[in-house]
Amino acid sequence: xxxxxxxxxxxxxxxxxxxxxxxxxxxxxxxxxxxxxxxxxxxxxxxxxxxxxxxxxxxxxxxxxxxxxxxxxxxxxxxxxxxxxxxxxxxxxxxxxxxxxxxxxxxxxxxxxxxxxxxxxxxxxxxxxxxxxxxxxxxxxxxxxxxxxxxxxxxxxxxxxxxxxxxxxxxxxxxxxxxxxxxxxxxxxxxxxxxxxxxxxxxxxxxxxxxxxxxxxxxxxxxxxxxxxxxxxxxxxxxxxxxxxxxxxxxxxxxxxxxxxxxxxxxxxxxxxxxxxxxxxxxxxxxxxxxxxxxxxxxxxxxxxxxxxxxxxxxxxxxxxxxxxxxxxxxxxxxxxxxxxxxxxxxxxxxxxxxxxxxxxxxxxxxxxxxxxxxxxxxxxxxxxxxxxxxxxxxxxxxxxxxxxxxxxxxxxxxxxxxxxxxxxxxxxxxxxxxxxxxxxxxxxxxxxxxxxxxxxxxxxxxxxxxxxxxxxx
Amino acid sequence: xxxxxxxxxxxxxxxxxxxxxxxxxxxxxxxxxxxxxxxxxxxxxxxxxxxxxxxxxxxxxxxxxxxxxxxxxxxxxxxxxxxxxxxxxxxxxxxxxxxxxxxxxxxxxxxxxxxxxxxxxxxxxxxxxxxxxxxxxxxxxxxxxxxxxxxxxxxxxxxxxxxxxxxxxxxxxxxxxxxxxxxxxxxxxxxxxxxxxxxxxxxxxxxxxxxxxxxxxxxxxxxxxxxxxxxxxxxxxxxxxxxxxxxxxxxxxxxxxxxxxxxxxxxxxxxxxxxxxxxxxxxxxxxxxxxxxxxxxxxxxxxxxxxxxxxxxx
Numbered sequence: 056x057x058x059x060x061x062x063x064x065x066x067x068x069x070x071x072x073x074x075x076x077x078x079x080x081x082x083x084x085x086x087x088x089x090x091x092x093x094x095x096x097x098x099x100x101x102x103x104x105x106x107x108x109x110x111x112x113x114x115x116x117x118x119x120x121x122x123x124x125x126x127x128x129x130x131x132x133x134x135x136x137x138x139x140x141x142x143x144x145x146x147x148x149x150x151x152x153x154x155x156x157x158x159x160x161x162x163x164x165x166x167x168x169x170x171x172x173x174x175x176x177x178x179x180x181x182x183x184x185x186x187x188x189x190x191x192x193x194x195x196x197x198x199x200x201x202x203x204x205x206x207x208x209x210x211x212x213x214x215x216x217x218x219x220x221x222x223x224x225x226x227x228x229x230x231x232x233x234x235x236x237x238x239x240x241x242x243x244x245x246x247x248x249x250x251x252x253x254x255x256x257x258x259x260x261x262x263x264x265x266x267x268x269x270x271x272x273x274x275x276x277x278x279x280x281x282x283x284x285x286x287x288x289x290x291x292x293x294x295x296x297x298x299x300x301x302x303x304x305x306x307x308x309x310x311x312x313x314x315x316x317x318x319x320x321x322x323x324x325x326x327x328x329x330x331x332x333x334x335x336x337x338x339x340x341x342x343x344x345x346x347x348x349x350x351x352x353x354x355x356x357x358x359x360x361x362x363x364x365x366x367x368x369x370x371x372x373x374x375x376x377x378x379x380x381x382x383x384x385x386x387x388x389x390x391x392x393x394x395x396x397x398x399x400x401x402x403x404x405x406x407x408x409x410x411x412x413x414x415x416x417x418x419x420x421x422x423x424x425x426x427x428x429x430x431x432x433x434x435x436x437x438x439x440x441x442x443x444x445x446x447x448x449x450x451x452x453x454x455x456x457x458x459x460x461x462x463x464x465x466x467x468x469x470x471x472x473x474x475x476x477x478x479x480x481x482x483x484x485x486x487x488x489x490x491x492x493x494x495x496x497x498x499x500x501x502x503x504x505x506x507x508x509x510x511x512x513x514x515x516x517x518x519x520x521x522x523x524x525x526x527x528x529x
Numbered sequence: 530x531x532x533x534x535x536x537x538x539x540x541x542x543x544x545x546x547x548x549x550x551x552x553x554x555x556x557x558x559x560x561x562x563x564x565x566x567x568x569x570x571x572x573x574x575x576x577x578x579x580x581x582x583x584x585x586x587x588x589x590x591x592x593x594x595x596x597x598x599x600x601x602x603x604x605x606x607x608x609x610x611x612x613x614x615x616x617x618x619x620x621x622x623x624x625x626x627x628x629x630x631x632x633x634x635x636x637x638x639x640x641x642x643x644x645x646x647x648x649x650x651x652x653x654x655x656x657x658x659x660x661x662x663x664x665x666x667x668x669x670x671x672x673x674x675x676x677x678x679x680x681x682x683x684x685x686x687x688x689x690x691x692x693x694x695x696x697x698x699x700x701x702x703x704x705x706x707x708x709x710x711x712x713x714x715x716x717x718x719x720x721x722x723x724x725x726x727x728x729x730x731x732x733x734x735x736x737x738x739x740x741x742x743x744x745x746x747x748x749x750x751x752x753x754x755x756x757x758x759x760x761x762x763x764x765x766x767x768x769x770x771x772x773x774x775x776x777x778x779x780x781x782x783x784x785x786x787x788x789x790x791x792x793x794x795x796x797x798x799x800x801x802x803x804x805x806x807x808x809x810x811x812x813x814x815x816x817x818x819x820x821x822x823x824x825x826x827x828x829x830x831x832x833x834x835x836x837x838x839x840x841x842x843x
Contacts, residue, residue: 157806164576181576185809189577281671281697282783339690340678343671343697343783352672484808487784491791494783498697498790 103417110201110424111417116145119418122160123174125152127370128235128405128439133174135434140422146415156180164191169410171419175231176405182483183231183406184522192230193409198420199229204428211427218475219444222403225481226525232423233403234435236442237364238383238462239289240399245380245457247356255384257396259294259327262360262387266336269359275338277331278358279497280346284490286362287328287497293386293400294324296474300393308477308528310485310518316511325496325503327389332499342498347374354379362386364404368458369440381458383465397468402475403444478517481526488513562822568815575811587816597817600788600795601824603703604772607710607796608828612767615711616760619718622650624748626719627726628734647723650716658713662780665709669695669781696782699793706777706794710770718763725759726752754838761836765829772825773798797821 105112119140123133130152137148151170153159157179163169164181169191175181186192199212199220212220216236223231248255251272256262266276280286296304299320306314315321331337338358341349346363347370353361354374361367368381375381385399407426409419425431432448435441440456442449442463455463466473479486492509495501501509517523569587573580591597626643640646656664668676671694678695681687695705729752737747753760775798783789786802797817805814 161576161806165578167578182807182809185574185576188809189574189579191577281694282789284783335690338672340670340672340675340692340694343669343694348670348672348674352674487803487807491784491789494697494789495791498694500699500791 107202107207109421111197111420113144113146113417113421114415117147117415117418119146119148119172119415119422120170120413121148121172121422122151122153122156122170124156124176124180124405125154126177127366128435128441132435132438135438136422136426136431139431139434140425143425144418144421146418154179164189164410167412168414169412171409171413171415172422173408173410174234174405175408180406183225183408183480184483186408187225187228187230188522191411192225192228193411193413193416193419195223195229195232195409195420195423198232198423198427201420201424204425204430211424214427214446214448216403216444216446217471218401218473219403221528222475222477222480223406226522231406231408232426232444233406234426234443235366235403235405235439236401236444236466237366237404238399238401238466239293239362239364240386240465241290241360241362241384242353242367242458243360243382243384244353244356245382246376246378247359248382249380253359255382256387259387259389263330263334263336265359266331267334270336274356275341275352275358276336276360278338278341278344278349278353278361280344280349280361280363281342281494281497282345284493284497286346287493288486288490289364289400290362290386291324291328291493292476294327294389295321296400296476297386297394297398298324298389298392301474304474304476305528307514308481308526310478310482310514310523312511312515312518314511314514315507318507321510322503322507323389325506329496329503329506332497337497342494350374360384365459365462366404366441368456381456381461383458383461385465385469394474395472397465397470398472398474399465399469400475401466401469401473477526477528481522482517482520485513485517488516565815565818565822568812569819571812571815572810573812573815574809575805575814576809580812583812587813590813591816591820594800596788596792596795597797597800599792600797600800603794604774604796604824606703607707607771607774608768610707611710611714611771612764614707615714615718615767616763618711618715619722619763620753620756620760622646622715623719623722623726624744624752626650627723628744628747628752647720650719652716653713654717654720656713658776659780661709661713662777665705666781669705671695671697696794697790699790702782702790702794706774706781709777709781710774714767714770718767721763722756722759725756729755757836757838761833764836765832768828768832769825772821772828775799775802 103109103112103114119137121133121137123130130150133152134150137150140146141148151159154177156173156175156177160169160173160181164186175183183192199210201211203209203211203214205214219233220229222233223229225231243255251268253265253268256265269276292307295307299318303318303320306318338349338352341352341358344352350361350363350367350371351374352358354371354376365383368375385396388396407423409416409423413419427445429445429448429450432443432445433450433453435443436449436453440459442459489510492501492506496503496506570582570584571580572583626639626646628639653661670676670678672692673679673682673689675692675695678687678692682689682692687693693701696702733751734747737751742750774796778794778796778799779787779802781787782794785807786799788795788799788803798821801814801817801821804810804817
């Protein structure tokens with residue numbers, strides 16, 4: 056998740072292929088590059104005095120090593136942060152903004168000399184579950200219990216939007232701060248809808264009706280990022296959660312034997328999505344397009360809806376016409392849904408971590424605490440045009456674009472009715488298998504029942520993961 | 530100076546030149562192979578220096594891994610078609626360019642404009658695979674914006690509302706990729722074969738022509754036998770390329786590190802990378818690497834043996 060966050064969506068073809076070119080030369084030689092390094096190093100950084108203002112004991116004048124994913128948000132915000140940090144603590148920060156997190160950091164993790172703070176995002180992020188399993192992640196709970204920089208009488212924990220802690224928890228430990236607050240759903244052009252006289256649908260039937268009208272008008276109904284089925288999975292899974300309620304969602308995250316199979320709500324959700332395919336309401340060719348290709352087609356008014364997270368607006372800035380009026384729409388309801396229409400998947404993306412073996416771990420923790428101050432949160436909102444997980448963390452003076460604004464409105468309307476799946480971070484293999492099934496479903500090569508069977512098989516396989524015991528949610 | 534001393538001096542001289550490269554080779558080529566072999570018996574996650582030995586678990590899991598077996602099958606398919614199609618086309622073009630022209634007064638020459646063709650044919654080789662992936666991504670694009678779809682729709686062969694999703698069609702995707710590899714390779718092998726053909730003495734051709742041999746006969750009776758060494762080498766190279774295919778598959782097809790739709794374009798290298806970097810099963814991936822290494826070595830030996838012929842001197 057995040058600006059250019061969730062793997063499948065955010066692959067910039069050229070950059071990716073260029074990077075792959077480097078590692079593609081004979082398999083064996085690349086494997087050699089990944090050989091693990093020797094034992095751990097024992098460099099003891101100077102410790103500062105622990106106090107109320109300095110809860111982690113940051114040493115003045117030390118070094119900070121920051122690596123951030125340079126995606127849709129750029130990395131200017133991080134440079135501004137580092138400058139502020141250096142000024143306050145007298146540290147010297149080294150900055151690396153890169154798309155190749157794995158390439159740059161895998162050897163460092165293996166060698167026991169990782170950076171102090173990492174924004175572990177993008178297509179080439181290092182999988183969190185894997186890092187966690189390998190004991191490479193520092194427990195960030197001390198940050199949550201430290202006093203907030205804005206108001207020392209409150210704990211940092213109390214300044215965060217609900218769900219942030221849960222989202223960053225692996226095996227019962229809070230190990231990643233997902234910093235950017237993201238909402239998921241459909242998006243449409245306010246201008247197109249006004250011109251055609253369409254109203255944003257609230258039920259799935261209305262949704263299909265708008266798609267049908269779009270088709271009559273010579274457009275596609277639904278566009279989706281077919282090459283990365285991650286996006287259409289958002290629709291399928293959100294329909295399941297909204298129809299079956301939070302229980303249905305947790306059943307999937309908790310790998311229940313009836314998460315999909317024998318779950319009428321799940322089948323209804325898959326059938327609803329399949330109806331779009333069956334009624335031929337997809338944008339022609341969308342099944343084979345990348346995220347940028349399909350999103351750009353949608354920006355050219357070639358389709359009515361597209362699913363995505365709220366990074367969409369930032370990602371499409373250059374392709375979006377000035378008067379496009381991007382608008383967010385919660386996933387419409389199936390009959391008999393347990394959650395209201397306003398309910399949305401909302402979660403924190405762009406995971407920042409502090410490596411367990413960081414040379415300046417105290418500095419890393421303090422950096423995370425500073426990120427959760429209003430000052431740094433506003434810097435982020437200004438530089439990256441997105442919201443953070445800090446409650447009211449943006450100065451009211453910052454003006455938002457229409458898409459982000461509509462997402463904020465939807466978030467307010469949702470109130471406490473937000474939900475978020477965790478299996479994506481917990482079980483990469485299961486996620487991939489379900490994506491494969493969705494790709495087949497959208498191409499009309501399998502039927503909803505077969506999708507359910509395959510999804511359940513993926514769940515059953517994930518249940519054998521040793522982590523399945525720890526990764527339970529309630 | 531006695532013969533013996535001279536011999537020793539030479540040995541020392543040669544050894545001096547050989548030792549340093551040998552050491553480098555051992556350190557940077559052989560040692561990683563050994564390491565990979567070692568890792569293939571562990572449950573290494575790739576993100577930490579700690580791991581346990583699990584014996585041959587990875588290998589027995591590999592035998593049951595349907596995705597990997599499918600990938601292996603795809604590699605074998607490519608192994609048959611990539612060298613065969615590329616070499617046949619390259620041979621044909623090379624022959625036409627060098628000796629396919631209407632024989633003038635006893636002369637042997639290529640078809641008209643052959644010099645230009647040689648240059649043009651070589652172009653694709655200059656492009657890196659990464660660029661090629663982008664280029665052909667545009668050709669195979671699944672909506673009417675794609676070159677192929679656009680042309681077919683204009684010609685009325687494809688319905689605008691249901692374009693062919695080339696790389697998203699299970700039955701087409703592998704062949705689409707094959708075409709790219711062949712397109713990329715033909716030019717290089719054409720030039721290679723051309724060079725070999727030019728080293729064949731003209732008098733042999735002239736003799737054949739005088740004896741009344743046609744183009745086909747000249748090709749099969751004269752050119753091909755004399756080119757056999759080059760063809761053999763090409764087959765090994767192309768075979769190794771067909772065993773890899775990583776860059777094209779991973780960038781052009783759907784799925785984490787490619788292989789889609791639904792594993793239909795999977796090759797061993799993509800399965801390996803997904804397990805190595807994405808699923809955190811690096812030990813398992815190392816086992817795949819070992820299997821790939823063994824297969825590639827068998828392939829090279831078999832190709833060289835199977836194509837061995839008596840050498841013709843000229």
